[in-house]
Amino acid sequence: MTATRIDPGIHSAITAGNQRLLDRLAKRDFGGMAECYTTDGQVLPAGHDAVTGKDAIAEFWRGAAGLGITRADLTTVEVMPGGEIACEVGRYRLFAGDQQADHGKYIVIWKEEGGEWKLHRDMFTSSVPQAS
Amino acid sequence: MTATRIDPGIHSAITAGNQRLLDRLAKRDFGGMAECYTTDGQVLPAGHDAVTGKDAIAEFWRGAAGLGITRADLTTVEVMPGGEIACEVGRYRLFAGDQQADHGKYIVIWKEEGGEWKLHRDMFTSSVPQAS
Numbered sequence: 001m002t003a004t005r006i007d008p009g010i011h012s013a014i015t016a017g018n019q020r021l022l023d024r025l026a027k028r029d030f031g032g033m034a035e036c037y038t039t040d041g042q043v044l045p046a047g048h049d050a051v052t053g054k055d056a057i058a059e060f061w062r063g064a065a066g067l068g069i070t071r072a073d074l075t076t077v078e079v080m081p082g083g084e085i086a087c088e089v090g091r092y093r094l095f096a097g098d099q100q101a102d103h104g105k106y107i108v109i110w111k112e113e114g115g116e117w118k119l120h121r122d123m124f125t126s127s128v129p130q131a132s
Numbered sequence: 133m134t135a136t137r138i139d140p141g142i143h144s145a146i147t148a149g150n151q152r153l154l155d156r157l158a159k160r161d162f163g164g165m166a167e168c169y170t171t172d173g174q175v176l177p178a179g180h181d182a183v184t185g186k187d188a189i190a191e192f193w194r195g196a197a198g199l200g201i202t203r204a205d206l207t208t209v210e211v212m213p214g215g216e217i218a219c220e221v222g223r224y225r226l227f228a229g230d231q232q233a234d235h236g237k238y239i240v241i242w243k244e245e246g247g248e249w250k251l252h253r254d255m256f257t258s259s260v261p262q263a264s
Contacts (some may be wrong), residue, residue, distance in 0.1 A: 026190035039216050044221075044237045044239065044257055046178050046257040046258055046262065047257075047259075047260065047261050047264060050259075078242060080214070081212015081214070081215075082218075084212070085219060086214075087253070089176075089253055097168050105177075105240050107241065107255050109221075109239070121239060123255050123257060124258075125176055125178040125179075125180075125257060126178055126179060127180065127181050128179065129180070130179035
């Protein structure tokens with residue numbers, strides 16, 4: 001990854017949005033996780049079609065937790081603000097109990113909705129080599 | 133995917149940038165593909181750490197072509213302009229000869245550099261279910 005480039009204005013809103021998402025994952029509050037996304041928000045995961053809208057996003061995260069993911073850790077590497085949206089690039093780690101289950105990188109396009117910055121497009125890729 | 137939302141101003145520059153990338157892939161011009169990215173551009177692929185800079189990006193695409201990918205097809209679904217950057221969300225298809233080898237979705241953060249819009253951050257995820 002390149003050096004961290006953070007715009008301080010938008011950064012605190014994104015940090016708060018990420019923390020809200022992580023807190024709700026730890027509590028297995030999948031509906032609450034979906035509320036962190038915009039109304040027409042999308043998760044764009046590997047091995048799966050685009051997941052669109054809050055109900056589908058709640059089910060997606062319920063499924064991920066069902067695979068044993070109990071906690072995640074997000075590190076913002078850079079934020080590129082752009083008017084109505086902001087692009088965040090970061091690194092993630094997923095944990096199953098005390099074990100690190102996966103690590104990788106993500107791009108989130110954030111969008112303000114109802115006075116709050118929410119995840120609008122969310123894509124992540126594991127950095128762990130795939131079994132061949 | 134949601135309905136297509138395209139900003140016409142930036143859209144033609146992104147279409148041209150994508151076409152340039154695809155033409156160079158078809159010609160196996162991997163250095164030329166890397167020139168479609170910004171100086172500190174990154175590809176953020178699954179199963180691999182972030183690939184940063186033109187030399188590494190050229191090698192990355194050389195490796196992908198070495199797996200048999202001969203051609204790709206990109207469809208822009210939406211463009212979200214944001215001042216110095218623009219976020220594109222789209223769908224891709226990869227071909228090995230006449231066979232579709234993969235399909236999925238991508239997010240590209242475009243950035244203007246030297247008067248030309250270039251790929252700055254490039255992430256894509258297959259929609260094909262992973263073998264378990």
